[in-house]
Amino acid sequence: MEATTIKDIARICGVGVSTVSRAINDHPDISNETKALIMKAIKEHNYIPNNSARNLKRLESNTIAVLIKGITNSFFNSMLKVFENEIQKKKYSFLLHRVEEHENELDVALQLEKEKRLKGIVFLGGYFIHSEEKLRQMKVPFVLCTGGISDKVDKNNSSYVMVDDLQESYRMVDYLCKLGHKRIAIITAPIDDESIGKLRLQGYKQALKDNNITIDDTLIRYIEDDNLDTFSMKYGYEAAKELLESGTDFTSIFAISDSMAVGACKAIFEKGKSIPEDYSVAGYDGMDVTFYYQPSITTIKQPVSEMAEETIRILFDLIEGNKQGEGKIFDAELVVGQSTRSLAKL
Amino acid sequence: MEATTIKDIARICGVGVSTVSRAINDHPDISNETKALIMKAIKEHNYIPNNSARNLKRLESNTIAVLIKGITNSFFNSMLKVFENEIQKKKYSFLLHRVEEHENELDVALQLEKEKRLKGIVFLGGYFIHSEEKLRQMKVPFVLCTGGISDKVDKNNSSYVMVDDLQESYRMVDYLCKLGHKRIAIITAPIDDESIGKLRLQGYKQALKDNNITIDDTLIRYIEDDNLDTFSMKYGYEAAKELLESGTDFTSIFAISDSMAVGACKAIFEKGKSIPEDYSVAGYDGMDVTFYYQPSITTIKQPVSEMAEETIRILFDLIEGNKQGEGKIFDAELVVGQSTRSLAKL
DNA sequence: TTGTACGCGTTATCAT
DNA sequence: ATGATAACGCGTACAA
Numbered sequence: 001m002e003a004t005t006i007k008d009i010a011r012i013c014g015v016g017v018s019t020v021s022r023a024i025n026d027h028p029d030i031s032n033e034t035k036a037l038i039m040k041a042i043k044e045h046n047y048i049p050n051n052s053a054r055n056l057k058r059l060e061s062n063t064i065a066v067l068i069k070g071i072t073n074s075f076f077n078s079m080l081k082v083f084e085n086e087i088q089k090k091k092y093s094f095l096l097h098r099v100e101e102h103e104n105e106l107d108v109a110l111q112l113e114k115e116k117r118l119k120g121i122v123f124l125g126g127y128f129i130h131s132e133e134k135l136r137q138m139k140v141p142f143v144l145c146t147g148g149i150s151d152k153v154d155k156n157n158s159s160y161v162m163v164d165d166l167q168e169s170y171r172m173v174d175y176l177c178k179l180g181h182k183r184i185a186i187i188t189a190p191i192d193d194e195s196i197g198k199l200r201l202q203g204y205k206q207a208l209k210d211n212n213i214t215i216d217d218t219l220i221r222y223i224e225d226d227n228l229d230t231f232s233m234k235y236g237y238e239a240a241k242e243l244l245e246s247g248t249d250f251t252s253i254f255a256i257s258d259s260m261a262v263g264a265c266k267a268i269f270e271k272g273k274s275i276p277e278d279y280s281v282a283g284y285d286g287m288d289v290t291f292y293y294q295p296s297i298t299t300i301k302q303p304v305s306e307m308a309e310e311t312i313r314i315l316f317d318l319i320e321g322n323k324q325g326e327g328k329i330f331d332a333e334l335v336v337g338q339s340t341r342s343l344a345k346l
Numbered sequence: 347m348e349a350t351t352i353k354d355i356a357r358i359c360g361v362g363v364s365t366v367s368r369a370i371n372d373h374p375d376i377s378n379e380t381k382a383l384i385m386k387a388i389k390e391h392n393y394i395p396n397n398s399a400r401n402l403k404r405l406e407s408n409t410i411a412v413l414i415k416g417i418t419n420s421f422f423n424s425m426l427k428v429f430e431n432e433i434q435k436k437k438y439s440f441l442l443h444r445v446e447e448h449e450n451e452l453d454v455a456l457q458l459e460k461e462k463r464l465k466g467i468v469f470l471g472g473y474f475i476h477s478e479e480k481l482r483q484m485k486v487p488f489v490l491c492t493g494g495i496s497d498k499v500d501k502n503n504s505s506y507v508m509v510d511d512l513q514e515s516y517r518m519v520d521y522l523c524k525l526g527h528k529r530i531a532i533i534t535a536p537i538d539d540e541s542i543g544k545l546r547l548q549g550y551k552q553a554l555k556d557n558n559i560t561i562d563d564t565l566i567r568y569i570e571d572d573n574l575d576t577f578s579m580k581y582g583y584e585a586a587k588e589l590l591e592s593g594t595d596f597t598s599i600f601a602i603s604d605s606m607a608v609g610a611c612k613a614i615f616e617k618g619k620s621i622p623e624d625y626s627v628a629g630y631d632g633m634d635v636t637f638y639y640q641p642s643i644t645t646i647k648q649p650v651s652e653m654a655e656e657t658i659r660i661l662f663d664l665i666e667g668n669k670q671g672e673g674k675i676f677d678a679e680l681v682v683g684q685s686t687r688s689l690a691k692l
Numbered sequence: 693t694t695g696t697a698c699g700c701g702t703t704a705t706c707a708t
Numbered sequence: 709a710t711g712a713t714a715a716c717g718c719g720t721a722c723a724a
Contacts, residue, residue, distance in 0.1 A: 351716095351717055351718085352717065352718060352719095353717080353718095363717095363718080363719090364719075364720070367718070367719055367720080368719095370718095371719080395717080395718075396716085396717050396718070398716085398717080398718095399716070399717035399718040399719090400717080400718060400719080401718095402716095402717085402718075402719095403717080403718050403719045403720085404718090404719075405719095
């Protein structure tokens with residue numbers, strides 16, 4: 001049995017297709033009776049309009065797409081809620097689309113823009129490294145939200161909302177230095193990472209330099225294993241284990257994500273050591289788990305909701321033509337937990 | 347400037363549209379020269395085929411959609427990876443679509459089926475409660491994966507992969523009983539939950555009964571607060587805090603999700619109590635955090651990868667017409683962590 | 693090997 | 709208020 005179309009409904013009701021269309025789309029110029037008749041037939045025959053045809057015909061749709069790169073982490077989840085609410089408030093509809101790791105988010109966006117007649121796009125996560133020329137193809141407003149942006153991107157011409165990963169990483173490492181730590185290990189992304197991993201590592205190095213501490217490569221730990229998710233607990237666990245067993249000396253670990261920090265803590269506990277007595281541990285992101293872990297973990301907390309709200313605000317400014325493009329860098333907050341201590345106190 | 351279409355490319359290259367179409371879709375009957383010429387023009391003019399038009403015209407597409415209900419949790423993430431790989435192996439493409447909490451997943455599926463000419467659907471999470479009649483509208487094969495299924499659903503006619511939440515919950519509570527616990531609290535979903543929350547609560551009650559322990563309502567804890575995600579750490583934390591401050595006596599807590607268990611642990615630690623010395627804590631799901639938490643948390647570990655693989659296997663059996671429909675219930679594994687202890691040992 | 697013409701299901705325009 | 713009809717952009721049967 002073929003799928004029922006608008007024509008079938010029209011034939012069944014003895015009306016024209018345009019009348020059916022009017023009924024479906026709540027157009028004003030249609031009598032209540034015929035509308036009721038049509039809606040009844042639609043229910044009875046389980047008619048579902050074909051979205052592809054609608055999108056093709058419609059000149060525009062009030063849809064905002066959020067493209068999310070990589071695996072959804074709980075970090076993004078809170079943002080998504082804000083997006084959903086804000087977009088709904090504006091009477092727009094919300095389309096979430098996941099971009100695979102190997103896909104080019106810009107190509108996906110370009111394609112979706114045509115397919116769904118998007119009004120705006122939010123790029124969530126990922127590392128933005130596209131050329132000006134390709135960026136210009138985007139005909140609808142878009143905002144980059146969290147995640148690194150390559151220097152190649154003209155920041156004057158695109159809108160973005162983010163924290164300064166280098167600076168915030170610096171803030172944390174500097175804090176550890178000020179606590180008296182001199183041998184600070186970092187658990188970071190594999191060496192070929194060009195994204196936030198690189199920035200956070202740079203912040204680490206800069207902070208050490210500014211505190212007159214020589215950078216020791218044996219304290220910079222990463223794992224080359226494609227099977228391991230870089231920002232996962234397991235990654236942090238394995239890296240910390242290697243670190244502990246390497247024999248190199250250190251008093252604290254800075255993991256560039258909270259999950260990694262959790263894994264690192266476990267590795268320390270398994271060696272029969274204590275936190276923060278034997279080792280201080282710090283994370284990055286400000287996820288829930290840092291609060292609920294025992295001990296709670298010192299971290300860099302990104303103002304997630306505010307960033308999401310600002311992203312939508314900027315996007316709608318762009319859509320409504322009020323502004324030219326705007327970048328906003330949020331300050332993160334260093335939340336001190338029980339996982340770090342001052343060496344001076346001993 | 348208007349978006350470039352296939353006609354533009356045809357005109358530019360001085361060929362017919364069908365030739366361009368052939369170039370795009372890798373059809374065999376086209377000379378390499380013209381194809382190269384066309385592809386060059388496509389690059390130069392940034393032509394992107396309109397997917398809506400393609401979907402409309404195409405009679406079929408080799409696409410499998412995974413509909414995921416509610417907020418993505420890390421539980422689903424591991425499954426998604428398996429889905430992605432397996433689907434790719436079969437040379438199908440993979441479409442992830444998130445279903446809002448208030449949406450009807452079946453309606454979404456029906457719509458998507460038309461729009462994208464799907465070959466198969468996986469429903470991930472949520473609670474399946476649809477009538478036979480509505481289910482019959484689904485013209486493509488589908489498999490229900492994890493999450494409760496209402497008794498209303500004819501299990502002989504649909505395919506599903508899941509664990510028996512009631513039985514697994516029973517397993518955990520029975521284990522606690524066998525450890526000598528008699529005052530076992532449960533942190534569960536709000537009372538109106540009709541899904542897994544209900545099943546796990548039933549398992550709890552049944553296990554107590556079978557161990558000749560009277561059910562005490564003061565030990566059944568949930569929080570009525572729409573702002574709190576039911577399965578979150580914060581929910582577990584708040585519930586455990588209320589429990590601890592209620593003055594009711596108990597020796598262990600069973601939280602119906604691992605995240606809740608983590609929150610409960612924190613509440614206990616904040617009262618200056620120890621785990622498992624003062625209280626035993628158990629979770630459910632088998633998420634990473636149970637291993638990395640300190641102490642590691644006893645939990646019910648669902649065989650996530652196996653379930654995902656089986657889901658895809660069944661789906662393709664259905665697609666290829668080999669089978670009629672198949673249900674599979676997986677056994678979960680009780681993973682003993684450091685968070686529970688035998689009372690006898692004291 | 694290539695081009696022409698039609699139709700996919702819908703909405704918008706223009707009649708009536 | 710309603711109906712006929714022309715697009716929307718693409719794929720494909722058919723003709724050349």
